[in-house]
């Protein structure tokens with residue numbers, strides 16, 4: 159396939175923020191002129207690229223354009239299509255790219271050079287505004303000066319991402335201090351308006367509409383009356399009921415939540431949000447400072463170059479990076495900016511609520527939310543000793559830990575994930591449940607029969623310990639044998655190299671083969687010996703650990719901050735708590751109360767078939783609508799044994815089997 163050297167021209171550019179000195183249309187005009195000078199065919203016009211931007215297309219004829227893609231991302235729709243077409247179509251001879259940084263701002267400059275190489279090796283000329291790069295010819299060495307220039311260019315354009323980050327942050331701070339929008343979607347009940355610098359309103363902007371007009375900015379202003387009415391209703395309801403109940407009431411009335419029908423990526427798949435309210439959407443509306451005609455900026459910190467601070471850009475610190483290593487790269491994470499670092503400015507309209515009354519409501523929300531607000535969810539086991547160990551027998555789901563009233567409790571997972579549509583508000587106080595399971599462990603562990611077995615086991619271990627000493631001699635014998643075999647092998651292999659004729663070679667080779675087999679056998683035996691002694695040590699330390707814990711159980715059950723030790727004990731004994739709930743008539747209302755349950759240890763079978771399906775609420779919703787409620791394992795309380803005898807035969811220490819009745 160011969161590529162013509164004067165055929166078709168193509169245009170590629172990337173424009174992420176529109177902060178550049180020339181518009182995309184002007185770039186295309188430059189390409190048009192260049193193509194004419196070079197006598198190439200080129201079908202691209204400024205009008206065409208402007209239409210592409212309006213319609214969000216990245217490929218149209220000879221124009222390839224990526225809009226709003228960061229330059230360090232090297233797979234982009236337009237770029238991929240351009241490279242593919244350029245390599246496929248031998249009539250393509252030139253590609254017009256305004257500048258190297260419009261092609262890429264790679265984190266690693268070599269990636270930019272490599273990208274150019276792909277095209278130039280294929281015989282294509284790259285035309286930049288300031289230089290022309292001819293094709294590489296097969297077999298001819300690259301010009302080193304050329305390579306170094308390209309490296310430096312891409313290094314600088316990578317650097318530019320940082321300069322750009324700085325420019326943007328300064329621009330945002332300036333806008334924020336004046337009360338203008340710094341970008342993004344306005345919250346529920348508000349709309350974007352195009353305004354002059356002095357605040358004079360020009361017109362409301364459509365969603366996602368982009369306008370660049372000197373002396374004009376975007377302002378968030380109160381929107382349609384229907385939404386404002388719903389906000390007022392939410393605030394009123396919140397004064398007397400928790401956010402979850404407010405959400406349920408709105409859902410019952412069929413009012414769509416703010417994000418209804420918006421496309422969202424969940425686990426990489428685009429899907430429409432369901433339009434249901436939950437307590438977070440409700441409280442977020444109440445906490446929106448715009449209701450008080452205040453705007454706050456920089457609530458969250460994002461970005462991989464520099465980050466926002468009320469005084470200017472700041473460098474990223476360790477706290478801005480993820481600690482869990484998903485790959486070799488350290489990834490930046492979104493963090494919450496401390497309130498002192500946020501910018502608060504006055505919005506340009508009257509408050510929508512009575513400030514004094516609203517402050518009261520906010521204080522009430524703070525009080526209800528407890529101390530958990532804004533804190534990341536606890537990941538460790540520190541305050542969650544029974545994590546994944548408590549189950550709701552009514553629905554077979556695990557019960558999840560929730561912060562509650564300055565402490566915590568376990569609540570039915572199904573109830574939570576379906577926003578109350580399935581199962582009931584079954585819950586148990588966390589510390590009480592922990593104390594209860596601890597007392598079960600103590601009761602079992604300190605029972606006379608078990609203590610006796612424990613002692614027996616320890617004696618056995620001690621006996622094996624002495625046997626191990628014997629095995630140590632064995633190990634020493636085997637390793638010296640192995641060393642000798644290896645020395646022999648070395649000698650023989652030297653002889654192998656010196657063999658004079660084929661017969662001699664075969665004879666020596668046979669000896670070598672035999673030695674090799676012996677070596678393999680000895681190595682295997684040695685590793686078996688070592689691993690078995692290793693096991694004994696683990697076993698002994700485990701027993702010691704368990705005994706230690708057993709001795710300190712009383713202390714454990716009553717002391718605070720001992721949750722991690724309790725968790726360790728639960729893990730060792732594999733304690734699980736199954737709870738059954740039934741409605742109980744109180745004076746005024748019906749509440750679900752614990753009416754029974756089972757504690758199991760070790761490998762004892764659970765009294766119910768534990769829910770094994772999806773627990774993610776989006777998957778769950780899909781499963782429930784497609785298969786109906788039958789898809790869940792049936793686990794009504796009366797279908798399983800609720801009254802199991804107190805204690806089966808204890809098999810061994812590692813396999814403590816027991817079920818206790820509550």
Ligand SMILES: [Zn+2]
Nearest residue numbers: 550553570581
């Ligand atoms: Zn449940």
